[in-house]
Amino acid sequence: MKVYIAGLYTSNFIKGGTYYGKLDDREREGHDSSVDRLESYHYIWRQSYLDKIRTNGDTVFLDSGAFSAFSLGAEINLVEYCEWIKRNEDIIRRDDGILMASVLDSIGSDLGTWQNQQAMEASGVVPLPCFHYGEDERYLEWYLDRYEYITLGGMVPISTPQLFHWLDRIWDKYLTDGSGRPRIKVHGFGLTSVPLMERYPWYSVDSSSWVQLAAFGNVFIPGVGQTCFSNRSPAAKVEGRHINTMTAIERETLEQLIREQGYDPSRFYDLNYPRWAYNVWAYSELGRILTNERKTFKHNQQELF
Numbered sequence: 369m370k371v372y373i374a375g376l377y378t379s380n381f382i383k384g385g386t387y388y389g390k391l392d393d394r395e396r397e398g399h400d401s402s403v404d405r406l407e408s409y410h411y412i413w414r415q416s417y418l419d420k421i422r423t424n425g426d427t428v429f430l431d432s433g434a435f436s437a438f439s440l441g442a443e444i445n446l447v448e449y450c451e452w453i454k455r456n457e458d459i460i461r462r463d464d465g466i467l468m469a470s471v472l473d474s475i476g477s478d479l480g481t482w483q484n485q486q487a488m489e490a491s492g493v494v495p496l497p498c499f500h501y502g503e504d505e506r507y508l509e510w511y512l513d514r515y516e517y518i519t520l521g522g523m524v525p526i527s528t529p530q531l532f533h534w535l536d537r538i539w540d541k542y543l544t545d546g547s548g549r550p551r552i553k554v555h556g557f558g559l560t561s562v563p564l565m566e567r568y569p570w571y572s573v574d575s576s577s578w579v580q581l582a583a584f585g586n587v588f589i590p591g592v593g594q595t596c597f598s599n600r601s602p603a604a605k606v607e608g609r610h611i612n613t614m615t616a617i618e619r620e621t622l623e624q625l626i627r628e629q630g631y632d633p634s635r636f637y638d639l640n641y642p643r644w645a646y647n648v649w650a651y652s653e654l655g656r657i658l659t660n661e662r663k664t665f666k667h668n669q670q671e672l673f
Contacts, residue, residue: 369565369663371655372406372429372574373648374558377417379579381648383424387641394630395642398649404461406574408433410444413452418459427461429574431557432495434473435524446472446484450491463553466517470557471495473521478503482510496555501526501534508542517553517571524558531564539568540667548664562593565654569663573655578647587626587636587643588650590657595622597636597643 376382381399391399405426410433412418421428430453437444449472453460461468471488472495474480481498488495497515499508500522511518520538523531545551553571556564560577581588585598596603596610603609611619611633626633626646635642 369570369655369658370404370572371565371651372404372572373402373578373651374406374431374574374576375408375411375579376402376405376648377407377420377428378411379644381579381641381644382420382426384420387644390641391645392632392635392642394632395635395645398631399645402648402652404572404652404655405429406431408436409449409452410434410436410442418456421459427459428468429461429572430469431574432470432472434475435521438475444472446487447491450488450493453493453495463517466496467494469493469495470519470521471498473498473500478507482507498557501531505538505542508538512542512552515552517555519555519557521557523556524560528561528564531561532567535564535568536667539665544569544665548666550665562588562654566658566663568665570658575651578651579644582640582643582647585643587646588654589622589625590650590653592622592625597633599637 380386382388383400388396388399406429407417408431412421412428432444432449434444453467453469457467471481472484474484478500481500485495485497496517496519497511498519498521499511500520502522520535526534543550543552543554548569550569550571554569556568556570556573558575559565559570559573560575560580565573577588581594585596585601585603586594587597588594598604601610604612607613611622614622623633631646632642636646
């Protein structure tokens with residue numbers, strides 16, 4: 369499973385950025401090993417970001433950023449979005465020839481998003497279609513009949529228990545065959561829950577958890593989960609919630625594991641950017657682990673209809 373690291377460029381955490389030069393050798397190596405990157409058109413349409421991406425010889429999965437724009441009271445123009453994609457195809461990732469640029473979502477309207485898909489294709493841009501949480505499932509059936517790679521969105525504000533219920537249904541009824549193998553490639557937008565990543569046979573997901581966790585003093589350790597290191601975190605005063613309030617053997621075990629991965633855990637206590645670099649590597653590593661497991665999905669619960 370590919371885990372696209374979201375927002376590296378807009379966080380200025382790329383080669384040539386403010387923080388990159390402050391990383392030690394292993395942190396740079398871990399950062400550079402993350403080759404799957406996602407950025408939002410709402411933020412990176414500016415020439416300064418394009419210049420940085422091209423300078424680094426990079427390509428990105430392009431999210432339309434419609435939800436971000438909507439949250440800020442802004443609106444993305446469909447024609448301008450399509451023309452921007454045409455001018456900048458060289459920095460947009462392709463996967464087996466498929467352009468990794470999402471449809472411009474019509475927030476709250478499954479019909480509107482479908483219409484945007486048609487309008488973009490009529491203009492000469494074939495984006496990845498998106499089916500959102502709670503939408504009419506007839507649209508999902510339509511996408512499945514016509515595309516090799518689709519995306520699922522609208523999941524960010526939904527609770528994990530609700531998503532388990534919805535995704536179990538969607539994967540079981542539509543996205544997998546009788547043996548539990550995925551029928552097409554499926555991307556999950558904004559997936560931050562590791563159990564949700566692990567449960568379903570996603571082809572790809574994206575997450576900004578690398579930066580969010582680090583901002584709160586945490587690192588994500590593959591196979592372990594989140595652990596708080598920051599000396600400034602309130603968790604440092606709560607028993608078992610911080611590396612320093614764990615038992616001595618727990619603390620020593622985790623720090624030794626991190627050292628075996630090549631990182632210096634002492635840098636996690638007072639600095640954000642070593643935690644960023646570790647998390648970028650860790651989420652990419654999670655994707656490699658889940659790819660090797662070759663997951664299928666079988667849901668045993670019976671439905672009335």
